[in-house]
């Protein structure tokens with residue numbers, strides 16, 4: 001048994017017929033892969049599953065079997081009463097589930113939280129939170145072992161997509177023996193590692209590449225505080241509305257690789273003056289401390305935050321001040 005919560009969760013699932021599984025706002029490989037993997041397993045148990053998301057599913061994740069059945073919904077107008085159970089996965093808070101500041105949970109339906117963010121608020125009736133797991137994909141593999149269910153090739157592909165996405169293709173420092181063993185088992189169950197890497201990492205639009213060029217051009221270094229940062233102004237942001245996760249992709253690729261730094265920050269200006277920031281660690285430095293300081297959250301290696309209610313330049317200064325507060329001085 002990997003988790004004591006596994007059986008309790010299974011009991012709740014057995015009692016339910018119609019079950020909701022979510023993909024969080026701005027869904028990434030782990031969110032979509034985990035939701036579809038869990039959906040597959042529960043469908044083989046005879047459950048009626050609906051996977052819901054407040055955002056569009058990125059095109060580069062459309063290769064995953066079952067991705068076409070994910071329903072984009074507006075949480076404010078969704079009728080939860082038609083369902084028996086809500087499995088909130090890979091989401092540290094209910095506002096990450098809904099994609100809005102509105103964090104009131106729907107009445108009349110039990111929520112079970114399955115997640116690996118250590119900042120998880122534990123907003124469910126049952127909360128299975130394992131912050132040692134690299135990804136919800138890895139965590140679900142352990143849960144499926146506890147449930148003693150057969151993992152088919154489609155499910156193995158979905159889970160490995162989550163693991164690969166949330167480990168930066170096994171590069172992040174949280175990857176060790178356990179994760180690699182699970183990845184090996186998923187491959188032996190039929191997951192196609194090369195196809196996943198091809199779809200996630202070798203599938204970049206030429207126009208996206210050009211925008212990365214601008215982001216790199218705007219990159220600045222704070223030598224004393226050992227970090228790099230870059231801003232995507234609204235004028236550029238408008239150019240790439242419709243290209244999903246461009247900020248996160250750039251953050252993963254370019255912000256943890258700069259010599260003589262500990263971390264990088266990318267800050268995007270949104271329509272309403274909102275700032276959306278992504279933090280990436282290079283050296284093992286815990287960037288979630290900075291994200292938390294400005295109202296966000298995440299992992300040691302990768303974190304994020306949104307700031308509303310300030311003008312963009314003030315919001316940028318707020319993030320930089322938080323970064324300098326925690327930075328290791330040169």
Ligand SMILES: [Mn+2]
Pocket residue numbers: 030031090116134135136166
């Ligand atoms: Mn995740």
